[in-house]
Amino acid sequence: MISWRSTWSIYTRELMRFLRTAFQSVLAPVLTTSLYFIVFGAAIGGRMPDLGGVDYGAFIIPGLLMLTLLGETTSNSSFGIYMPRFTGTIYELLSAPVGVAETLIGFVGAAMTKSLILATIILLTARLFVDYSIAHPLLAVFYIMLVAAAFSLFGFILGIWADNFEKLGIIPMLFLTPLTFLGGTFYSIDMLPKPWDTIALANPIVYLVSGLRWTFYGSGDVDIWISFSITLGFLAICVGVIAYIFKTGWRLRA
């Protein structure tokens, strides 16, 4: 049976860790988002046509949101579990009467919460630069939570897999960020010449950006159900990997 007190302890401690660097954690995405809007929204966006009837400045909001969401959830979650391993404090977690459920809900829940706070900040910052409305707000919130959960789990796996700081940063830096930039953050894949529009579909981030864009404006590069299915599939794979890690104790227990 799950111990909710244990779960709450892990969750609140992780949030406290976030609050210790709150100024930096909040300021960085506000500044980055503002810069993107200044460069892509005002400077370049003014010369871009509407995309699917959506102003270019508004068009890039879901992409920018996804860019921050994927990076922050992955790094928050991976650091959350990697640091106790690195410093040795994980002994306390491993010797406590807590299992996979408490650990995941605590760590992943905290990473999701941080990401949702950042998503709200980004949307509020975006409002300062462009006018936008969300076609399916509840679905948008649900989808953001789904992506945050999936990538928090992914980050958790990364934090257990990594045995040094270089490995911890290599996946987000070399794979996640480039794939997000190439995943339709600043453009629709319809704008790509052939065969790149088809090749782009091999990039899983395309489905995430497209899915979130659909919840905002009612249209995307791919069908919303494909986006949902891929996100859920990725989440299921991550849960399976983590279940295996806890069952075998891989990189957790000697």
Next chain:
Amino acid sequence: MDPILELSGLSKVYPGGLKALDDVDLTIRKGEIFALLGPNGAGKTTLIGAVCGLVRPSSGTIRAFGHDMARDWRGARSRIGLVPQELSTDMFEPVHRAVSYSRGLFGLAPDKARIEEILRSLSLWDKRDERIMALSGGMKRRVLIAKALAHEPDLLFLDEPTAGVDVELRKGMWAIIDEMRSRGVTIILTTHYIEEAEMMADRVGIINRGRLLMVDEKDAMMARLGRTEAHITLAEPRSSLPPQIARFPVELEESGTSLRYRGGDGTGKGKTEVADLTKALIAAGIDYTGIDTRESSLEDIFVTFLGEEGGAA
């Protein structure tokens, strides 16, 4: 007494083939202080890790409080505390928050009064709002003890609790351990300081190369393996000893200027025999100018035992 922890056939082979634990059988009784002695790499920390869930045993069973740790680990772990050897804790956290977190992690409701009591008992109350990184090494170790006590464990593992602390702090730590014992906490401690085991332990176990070589009551071990050693400086050098002296376990040393006695059993028998020896020397007309006696310590026993073990291997 009731067994609180039972290890049976416990073995651990690390990837690469290192056998850190080799068929260990051990029973810990409720309320005792058990000292696990062994050189570096003997398997002490692996044994603790296996019980506390940090190490996956290769074979064998662990039962704590009647729970099989492989199946009902939650019930058992909630009653076990661990103070690790390394000073591993979030150094940015204030003391009281770190200790409160530990209590919550083990599923207990917040209890400010209990946390205050623990911090006061460890002289940490005045430091409760300070970040752990700002504390001295001894204080940091006390924080780890406070964290381990936060969920009120019945069984506490102390892995080298006084490693790297100065003599004064070490004595303070012994007082803390004594206080925990008086509250009914069963304590298993590993240590390099044999003096520590001699001072604190009810029973002692000697482990080497993953094998538990001996487990016994400390006093019984001292009685069985302890020795009295006396050096008697003779007034005149001698080349031989008369029969009434030779019946004692003695031998001449340093070109016949010194007589060495080695005997007894660690219970005081040796001292009596040395007194009889001095009387016999006077009766035999052998004069002496000085006597130096000492009882062998647990450390002597430990070193001798491991030496014999090494020779036998």
